[in-house]
Amino acid sequence: MTIDLKDLHRDMTAWRHDLHAHPEFGFEEKRTSSFVAAKLLEFNLDGVAEGVGGTGVVGTLKRGTGNRAIALRADMDALRINEQGDHAHRSQNPGVMHACGHDGHTAMLLGAARILAQEGGFDGTVHFIFQPAEEWGKGALAMLDDGLLQRFPFEEIYGLHNLPGLPVGHFETRAGAIMSAEDNFEIVLKGVGGHAARPHWGNEVLVAACALVTSLQTIVSRRLSPTDVGVVSVTELITDGTRNALPGLARILGDARSFHPKISATIEKQMRTIAEGIALAHNVTAEVTYTREFIPLLNDAILVEEAFAAARTVFDPGEVRVADEPMTGSEDFARFLQHVPGVFAFVGNGRDSAPLHNPQFDFNDQGLLDGARFHAAIVRQRLPPSA
Ligand SMILES: [Zn+2]
Ligand SMILES: [Zn+2]
Numbered sequence: 001m002t003i004d005l006k007d008l009h010r011d012m013t014a015w016r017h018d019l020h021a022h023p024e025f026g027f028e029e030k031r032t033s034s035f036v037a038a039k040l041l042e043f044n045l046d047g048v049a050e051g052v053g054g055t056g057v058v059g060t061l062k063r064g065t066g067n068r069a070i071a072l073r074a075d076m077d078a079l080r081i082n083e084q085g086d087h088a089h090r091s092q093n094p095g096v097m098h099a100c101g102h103d104g105h106t107a108m109l110l111g112a113a114r115i116l117a118q119e120g121g122f123d124g125t126v127h128f129i130f131q132p133a134e135e136w137g138k139g140a141l142a143m144l145d146d147g148l149l150q151r152f153p154f155e156e157i158y159g160l161h162n163l164p165g166l167p168v169g170h171f172e173t174r175a176g177a178i179m180s181a182e183d184n185f186e187i188v189l190k191g192v193g194g195h196a197a198r199p200h201w202g203n204e205v206l207v208a209a210c211a212l213v214t215s216l217q218t219i220v221s222r223r224l225s226p227t228d229v230g231v232v233s234v235t236e237l238i239t240d241g242t243r244n245a246l247p248g249l250a251r252i253l254g255d256a257r258s259f260h261p262k263i264s265a266t267i268e269k270q271m272r273t274i275a276e277g278i279a280l281a282h283n284v285t286a287e288v289t290y291t292r293e294f295i296p297l298l299n300d301a302i303l304v305e306e307a308f309a310a311a312r313t314v315f316d317p318g319e320v321r322v323a324d325e326p327m328t329g330s331e332d333f334a335r336f337l338q339h340v341p342g343v344f345a346f347v348g349n350g351r352d353s354a355p356l357h358n359p360q361f362d363f364n365d366q367g368l369l370d371g372a373r374f375h376a377a378i379v380r381q382r383l384p385p386s387a
Contacts, residue, residue, distance in 0.1 A: 003118050005369060012111045012368045015039070017089035019103035020363070023078030023096045026133030027142075029055040032076045032106070036130050039110050043117040045128075049151070053143030055132040058152050059113055063385075064123030070382050071127040071154040071340075072375045073333060074109035075102045075134035084359040100356050101162040101349065104363030104371070106130060108160060111372030116379060124383035127152045131332070137182070137294045140335035149339055156303060157342035158378050159333045160371050164353035166346060167319075168366045171311040171374070173345035174323040175304040177259035179297035182330040183267065183290060186253050187212065187275050191284035193241065193248030204246035206239055208282035212252060213237060215278055219270045230258040230267060231328060257328045259296045294330035300341035307343040310377040314370055329356075347371050 015035075024032050033055045040048045040059035047060035055076070083090050083097035091097040098104075113128050129148070133139030166172060189209055194202035213234050220230050234254040241247030258264045268290045279286035311320045323346070333344045347367050354360040 001118060003115055008111055008114065008372070009369045012107045012372065013365045015110060016103050016107035016363060016365060016368060019106055020089045020098050021092050023091050023093055023098045023103070025080060025096055026077040026136045026139060027054045029076045029132050033057045033130065033132070036076070036106060036110065040113055040128065043114045045113065045117060052148060053132065053139065053146040056139065056143045056146075057130040058148070059128035060152060061113065061117055061126045061128070062124070063120045066124035066383060066386070068383055069125035069127065069154040070379060071129050071152070071157040071336075072109055072112060072379070073129040073131060073157055073159040073336065074105040075131050075139070075332070076106050077102055077133050077135055077139065079135055079357060081357065081359050085362055087362060097359070098363065099358060099361045100135065101361070101363040102134065104162055104368065105160060108368055108371030109375060111368060112375030115372060115376040121385060122380045122383040123385045125154075126379050126383070127154050134332040137330065137332050140332045144335060144339070155340060156382060157336045157340055158307065158375065159342070159344045160374065161331070161344065161346055162349040162363060162367065163346040164349045164355050164361070165351060166348035168348045168350050168364055169315060169370060170319040170321070170348035171315045171345060172321050172323040173299060173304060173307060173343060174326070175299055175301040177296055177326045178299050178323065178344060179331040179334065180257040180259050180294075180326065180328045181261070181264050181292065181296045182294040183256040183258075183264055183292050184254070185256065185271060185291070186251060186289045187271075188287045189250040189252070189279060189284050191248050191282070193246050196244045196246055199246055202246060202248070203283045204241075204248065205250040205282075205284050206241060206247050208278055208284050209237055209239065209250040209252055211282070212275060212278045212286075215274050216271065219267055219274070223266060223270045224263060228260075228263050230256065230263050232256045232267060257330070259326055261296070264292065294332065295334045295338070297331050297334035297344055298337060299343050300337075303341055303343050306381060307345055307378060310381045311345070311374055313377050314373045347374070
């Protein structure tokens with residue numbers, strides 16, 4: 001039975017507003033995951049598993065006799081931001097808001113589940129994955145560690161994110177790197193603080209810290225190839241000094257982005273070398289802690305063409321484009337792509353949209369139906385019904 005798209009859009013908008021008004025932080029998505037599971041049960045899916053990787057939900061739908069399986073993924077978590085918008089569906093949880101549009105992504109995937117459950121049009125298995133804690137970069141791993149691939153095996157995975165600045169009705173992605181790795185670092189310098197008037201009696205750390213901040217800028221400019229892409233940003237410099245006392249302790253914190261594990265490794269290695277050298281030159285000690293929060297997101301080249309073909313059946317073909325360049329934002333979806341090939345793509349949230357993670361941001365409801373229909377289209381294309 002063909003679904004009434006106008007009815008579906010009205011329902012999806014209501015779900016999205018409900019989710020937006022009740023945002024929950026990563027791994028605390030209790031209401032959200034109950035909402036999702038209740039909808040999936042209402043659509044008569046073949047299976048609905050809750051509590052996968054904490055607060056994750058997986059819905060499973062089977063049609064025909066095919067033994068191929070693909071996964072579609074949405075994220076459910078919100079951010080610790082105080083919403084400033086004044087629309088009727090604004091956040092009712094002070095200090096938490098859907099500032100990244102994960103309410104919209106969840107509603108789009110629910111819409112796809114309803115279309116495919118009601119209309120079918122494919123042969124095989126679809127897993128609808130609703131992941132927790134994307135913003136932490138921890139939710140995908142939590143689901144994988146909870147046996148996602150063994151319990152719900154699939155061969156390909158697809159995900160969508162909204163993109164402010166891109167008009168509604170536009171679709172973009174690209175083969176290879178599309179979202180960056182995010183590494184975090186902390187460098188602790190230790191010396192001997194003392195009187196501001198007698199620096200030679202101790203080994204203060206501030207001059208060393210300033211030299212180190214400056215030298216870290218040579219990693220990208222002098223250690224990476226001009227064709228490699230990377231960013232090293234020092235975001236904090238904190239000392240225990242005060243007006244007339246030189247510090248004996250300094251902490252330098254920051255964030256590095258890149259699109260290849262090899263570049264991330266080079267950045268870490270050079271950071272350690274520079275920190276040791278500067279510390280030695282200033283007679284202080286340096287301790288470097290370097291962590292990888294997100295890995296680069298690499299789209300499969302062949303499946304990207306499949307995604308474009310599916311998108312052209314939903315969007316105006318003239319508005320389905322190859323993204324000009326990768327983005328230096330990061331995405332937890334990359335963890336799934338370490339195990340199976342797949343595609344992460346962007347749908348427009350409008351030219352006038354506030355930026356992601358901005359207190360004025362709101363997902364654009366006009367894009368809901370396109371997203372749900374793209375999810376359904378890629379399933380039908382990759383799991384075609386047998387003739
Ligand atoms: Zn985000
Ligand atoms: Zn996001």
